[in-house]
Amino acid sequence: MASFIDTYHYWGAEFVSYLQTTLPSLGPFFMWVSDIGDPGLAFTLYFPAVVALHAGVGVRLMWSIVFCEWSNMILKW
Known part of the structure; x- marks a missing residue:
């Protein structure tokens, strides 16, 4: 491996x-x-914009962001 x-x-x-x-x-x-893939933008720009358009999609986006950031942190640890 x-x-x-x-x-x-x-x-x-x-x-x-x-x-x-x-x-x-x-x-x-x-x-x-x-720069546009920066995780900070996901919380400050993309999430509020998506929630304004559709709340359900915004919640799913937030869960995917949280999971991606968590798995990134765990895999680098």
């Missing part, structure tokens, strides 16, 4: 390196994507 994870990380780093050297003009786009 460890060799699979090592291989997975290696090829992930190789892919990122390839993107950075081949498509340097897309750097600002990927930074923007990273």
Whole structure:
């Protein structure tokens, strides 16, 4: 299992390196994507906007945000 994870990380780093050297003009786009995916925005911007449109969907969004943040914290621990 460890060799699979090592291989997975290696090829992930190789892919990122390839993107950075081949498509340097897309750097600002990927930074923007990273910014809009910030978990802080999920609580302060996306959740209130979705609740204003549909309360049930907003509650499901909040539970998915909480689960994703919790699992991210547990898996990094």
